[in-house]
Amino acid sequence: MQNILPTLTRWTAAIIGILWCYIEPTIPFILICAFAVLIDCLTAWRLNRRIRRKYSKEVADGKLKSSHMSKMISDLVVVFLCIVLAHHVDISLLAHWGGIHLANYVAAVFCLTQIVSILENESSCNGSTWAIVAQKILADKTLRHLEIDIKEFKEMKRKREEQE
Secondary structure, three states: OOOHHHHHHHHHHHHHHHHHHHHHHHHHHHHHHHHHHHHHHHHHHHHHHHHHHHOOOOOOOOOOOHHHHHHHHHHHHHHHHHHHHHHHHHHHHOHHHOOOOHHHHHHHHHHHHHHHHHHHHHHOOOOOHHHHHHOOOOOOOHHHHHOOOHHHHHHHHHHHHHHO
16 A cells, blocks of 8 residues: 555646646636636626616525536636647647637637626616617617516517507
């Protein structure tokens, strides 16, 4: 047993070192994506608080939810793996093209979608002029936070208009 422990420790250190060398070049991209997701979570929480103030405490609790956090973590893991994959495809398979920086593009596309989500969160349930203008091209996430199905909402709205 005394001979196995040093060998096992060396193998573990070697595997960790190999993994570190494999992902280390992509860490700046991963950190930027994680920062974008953090801002998106913050703005979603702010939207939830605005909905709670505007409607009622029964509709929105204004709290962070673990189910949303677990989805965020799983999304981040997928994006991180895609960034690492894109980097290694770039340096291993497409090196003859002079490096087209695929990891940069993957991270940029992900950050762009996060920026759109951030703008949607900040403009939803917001009476500011910029928010009203932004809602002309961005989705309103208020109904999603109210947990109302959009089809049900449109049906209720149609019935109300028919009654008037």
